Amino acid sequence: MYEHDVLVIGGGGAGLRAAIAAHEEGADVAIVTKLHPVRSHTGAAEGGINAALRDADSWEDHAYDTMKGSDFLGDAPAIETFAKNAPDEVINLEHWGMPFSREDDGRVSQRPFGGLSFPRTTYAGAETGHHMLHTMYEQVVKRGIEVYDEWYVSRLAVTDHDDPEDRVCHGCVAYDIKTGEIAGFKADGGVILATGGLGQAFDHTTNAVANTGDGPAMAYRAGVPVEDMEMIQFHPTTLPSTGVLISEGVRGEGGILYNDEGERLMFEYGYANNEGELASRDVVARAELTEVNEGRGIDDEYVHLDMRHLGEERILDRLENILHLAEDFEGVDGLEEPMPVKPGQHYAMGGIEVDENGETCINGLYAAGECACVSMHGANRLGGNALPELLVFGARAGYHAGGRDLGEAQIDTGPSAMSEEEDVDTPVSPGAVGVGDEDVAADGALVEPSEVIDHHVSAEEQRVTDLLEKDDGVNHAEVRADVQETMTENVNVFREEGNLKEALEDIRVARERYQDVYVRDPSRTFNTDLIHTIETRNVIDVAEAITLGALAREEFRGAHWRKEHQERKDDEWIKHTMLAWNDGNPKLYYKPVVLEGEDKTYEPKERSY
Amino acid sequence: MSTEVKEQETETEAETEPAESPHQTRRMEQKRQRAAQRDLEEEAREEIDDAEETVEIKVFRFDPEVAGKEEPRFDTFHVPFFKGMTVLDALIYARDHYDSSLTFRHSCRQAICGSDALFVNGTQRLGCKTQIADLEDHLNSTIRIEPLPHAEVVKDLVVDMEHFYDQMEAVEPFFDADELPDGDLEEQRQDRENREKIKMSTRCIWCGACMSSCNIAAGDNEYLGPAAINKAYRFAMDEREGENRKQQRLNIIEQEHGVWRCQTQFSCTEVCPKDIPLTDHIQELKREAVKNNLKFW
Numbered sequence: 001m002y003e004h005d006v007l008v009i010g011g012g013g014a015g016l017r018a019a020i021a022a023h024e025e026g027a028d029v030a031i032v033t034k035l036h037p038v039r040s041h042t043g044a045a046e047g048g049i050n051a052a053l054r055d056a057d058s059w060e061d062h063a064y065d066t067m068k069g070s071d072f073l074g075d076a077p078a079i080e081t082f083a084k085n086a087p088d089e090v091i092n093l094e095h096w097g098m099p100f101s102r103e104d105d106g107r108v109s110q111r112p113f114g115g116l117s118f119p120r121t122t123y124a125g126a127e128t129g130h131h132m133l134h135t136m137y138e139q140v141v142k143r144g145i146e147v148y149d150e151w152y153v154s155r156l157a158v159t160d161h162d163d164p165e166d167r168v169c170h171g172c173v174a175y176d177i178k179t180g181e182i183a184g185f186k187a188d189g190g191v192i193l194a195t196g197g198l199g200q201a202f203d204h205t206t207n208a209v210a211n212t213g214d215g216p217a218m219a220y221r222a223g224v225p226v227e228d229m230e231m232i233q234f235h236p237t238t239l240p241s242t243g244v245l246i247s248e249g250v251r252g253e254g255g256i257l258y259n260d261e262g263e264r265l266m267f268e269y270g271y272a273n274n275e276g277e278l279a280s281r282d283v284v285a286r287a288e289l290t291e292v293n294e295g296r297g298i299d300d301e302y303v304h305l306d307m308r309h310l311g312e313e314r315i316l317d318r319l320e321n322i323l324h325l326a327e328d329f330e331g332v333d334g335l336e337e338p339m340p341v342k343p344g345q346h347y348a349m350g351g352i353e354v355d356e357n358g359e360t361c362i363n364g365l366y367a368a369g370e371c372a373c374v375s376m377h378g379a380n381r382l383g384g385n386a387l388p389e390l391l392v393f394g395a396r397a398g399y400h401a402g403g404r405d406l407g408e409a410q411i412d413t414g415p416s417a418m419s420e421e422e423d424v425d426t427p428v429s430p431g432a433v434g435v436g437d438e439d440v441a442a443d444g445a446l447v448e449p450s451e452v453i454d455h456h457v458s459a460e461e462q463r464v465t466d467l468l469e470k471d472d473g474v475n476h477a478e479v480r481a482d483v484q485e486t487m488t489e490n491v492n493v494f495r496e497e498g499n500l501k502e503a504l505e506d507i508r509v510a511r512e513r514y515q516d517v518y519v520r521d522p523s524r525t526f527n528t529d530l531i532h533t534i535e536t537r538n539v540i541d542v543a544e545a546i547t548l549g550a551l552a553r554e555e556f557r558g559a560h561w562r563k564e565h566q567e568r569k570d571d572e573w574i575k576h577t578m579l580a581w582n583d584g585n586p587k588l589y590y591k592p593v594v595l596e597g598e599d600k601t602y603e604p605k606e607r608s609y
Numbered sequence: 610m611s612t613e614v615k616e617q618e619t620e621t622e623a624e625t626e627p628a629e630s631p632h633q634t635r636r637m638e639q640k641r642q643r644a645a646q647r648d649l650e651e652e653a654r655e656e657i658d659d660a661e662e663t664v665e666i667k668v669f670r671f672d673p674e675v676a677g678k679e680e681p682r683f684d685t686f687h688v689p690f691f692k693g694m695t696v697l698d699a700l701i702y703a704r705d706h707y708d709s710s711l712t713f714r715h716s717c718r719q720a721i722c723g724s725d726a727l728f729v730n731g732t733q734r735l736g737c738k739t740q741i742a743d744l745e746d747h748l749n750s751t752i753r754i755e756p757l758p759h760a761e762v763v764k765d766l767v768v769d770m771e772h773f774y775d776q777m778e779a780v781e782p783f784f785d786a787d788e789l790p791d792g793d794l795e796e797q798r799q800d801r802e803n804r805e806k807i808k809m810s811t812r813c814i815w816c817g818a819c820m821s822s823c824n825i826a827a828g829d830n831e832y833l834g835p836a837a838i839n840k841a842y843r844f845a846m847d848e849r850e851g852e853n854r855k856q857q858r859l860n861i862i863e864q865e866h867g868v869w870r871c872q873t874q875f876s877c878t879e880v881c882p883k884d885i886p887l888t889d890h891i892q893e894l895k896r897e898a899v900k901n902n903l904k905f906w
Contacts, residue, residue, distance in 0.1 A: 035716060035722070036770070036774070036815075038722075038723065038815050039714075039716055039722040039723065039724050040722070041716065041722070043717070043722060044719060044722070087794050088794070091794050091795070091796055094796040095796075095797065096783075096784055097783070097784025097786075097844070097847065097849065097850070099804060099807060099808070099847075101804070102799050102801050102804050103801075104801065106798030106799050106800055106801075107796060107798065108796050125808075127721070127812070130812075130814070131811060135784070138782055138783035138784065139783060139784075141778055141782060141783055142781075142783035142785070178763060208716040208717040209715060209716050209717075209718065210716045241693050242693075242719070244718075244719045324720075328720060328738050328740075329693075329719060331693065331740075428637065475649060476709075477704075477705040477709065478647045478648070478649055481647075481705075482647065505636070506640060506644075509637070509640045509641050509644045510644070513644055513645065519709070520709045520710055521675075521710030521712075522675060523672050523675045523710070524674065525672055525674055525763065525764050526712055526764040526767050527710075527712075528712050529712075
């Protein structure tokens, strides 16, 4: 068994920032990650980091923009904590040597981004995430923080109290991909989940192959509710053949969207008469798909993003990476022709329910970054707000787990925060299939930390042995492909009740088939077949959670659009969709959105751009 | 779980569970059958038949603990070709349709995570960034895919990266300013030209292609290698970097297994998927080291 004060699961932006913070508090912290940290998908973030750095700007404006962008589903204490702390975090990165793009006077540059009332997006070319990830990893190396890379955490070691709020997380179980060793990791200070996105629940996504929602799925099965899972951001500008992201920075710098008839669609059809291309992402994504659905798409599939008029010099200075991506992954020269783009799954606003200190309702279990829902993005995340979020809340989770007093959180977590139950009509029962399909054996007997970890290590050894020893069965890739296809078909930008139910049925079938998966590769050496098979289970759980949330929320808010309910219903729906695993019988319920900030209450207004 | 059992459950729980109508039961049954029929190997046969063009990839296989794979061998896979297909796409297709034990690292599939540097037709390349159509005579000849040379093979196309990481970390690859501005929210200033000077060096994605292509690194295991020296360059040339750390780093790269080993063969520069002028950077650091020594002379 390996022991540290604090364990961080995941080596991307949130994980690295959390580890540095815990280390600053004097904790012995280790990062356990299935990829080497520099391979993490934070590195693919392009556009930038929002922060109110200048005198003409203010954190209050940043907070308001974020709340408005969230379509009033964000919690004010989270948003205000975020906006206040983002500037310090950006300066921190600069002090760590991050190569930000600069103004003539040598100060960090900022550019306009969608939904922002001030050009407050700092950036490093169109490869901001890459530089941020490497800069933070350098600081991890400098501090000598231990990294277990290519160790896959497949299970949390949580006690088995009946009530999730009584449970304690003592560590986790991880599988050394290179050698096949299964080991327990014990952490008395806390376990911080920083596993990133869940885009692999869809088949057209900007996310990496590794973004399988491991954190949300593990926390959910261990008893932490997942929040607002239906809120999935579809990025309006992804390359049609691969899903590779074309940064919002292109539109920030002045890029224009055209339909098949050469019309500037955002204005021509009134999707956003003021902000045009720089309207919020959900607005632009729906506009593009509407164009395609009404026959004005190109090849019936996409629209054009044109940046030629910006001129070669400006493009090379600020968007060079975009030229490479368009060339390498779509065969298009962005200096000579417009780039084809369509919406693609990009980001999960929802996730593991946490408070402003990163704590879940399970003692000792934290989450930060995209896998978490604090909730600051609500129904729609603004471009440039993900990177500062993982900095601010990664740091806070790290500090808190490391022992710093951050004051009492304003946001309530756990099933006790429930305000009403939901009894949605589903065509099939969601949740566990068969015996042994749960991560917590709730018989109340396990309490002592080492025993808890040993119990979970044995359970994981059993699971791996079973998967490896089975001689025949279903290839997980077939099950995963089925789930991804139904999600992109039925739980996309435009959602209808019938389709959502169809998706739940498909997911149920996938769950049943998953009971028969086997791993063809018998080896304990670098067995990616095994890792992907375990991941697929997580993909199924998050896909089901997304769909259940989407079926429950009968309104149109932010990224979530329902055919039968095409308006925002503030009287009824300013509340978070919560889903508890409930030992295998998922239960939907709601908790109120907190609109009361420190000095003011945010009044829901119509969100027009 | 058999279908009979499932139906029984539905009947007995009809009171509390959402009821499945006969129509629904039929539909679920159809879904189960359709899903169960999905067989990726079968799908591949059909796709190969339908494809206008196909390609053949020959992939290095090795697993120290699996019978038949302890001795390295090559397996050949036939995959349907589509426009825009990359070497990584072909590998994924082969793995998901023919042999799920086929092992290679990959994640972002957009040339930023640096996981999938491979030896394709005798050259170090990123699998995700290599268009099959760009390989010479791709439809008529077999594409040969091997792990990076000069690294220990763990399994199939996966090599041990530890040595590469050790070299990267040997140059103290972290920023260490002497003094930071103390005002509230004050950043260090950096000239645009200086940022431009380090720009290319900051694009390294740690893929290891350069190290694998370098003859010197192949012969001298302690040689820092192009990527690590480039990392040193990134900090040495950054006007914000502190003098103490800069000095210390110059001492490291100047040692026996540092910059002077480079014989300017440009192989690293040729294979770098991010177009970093590695050899130029190494040369510039040699000059920097000389200047630095003169200073103390």
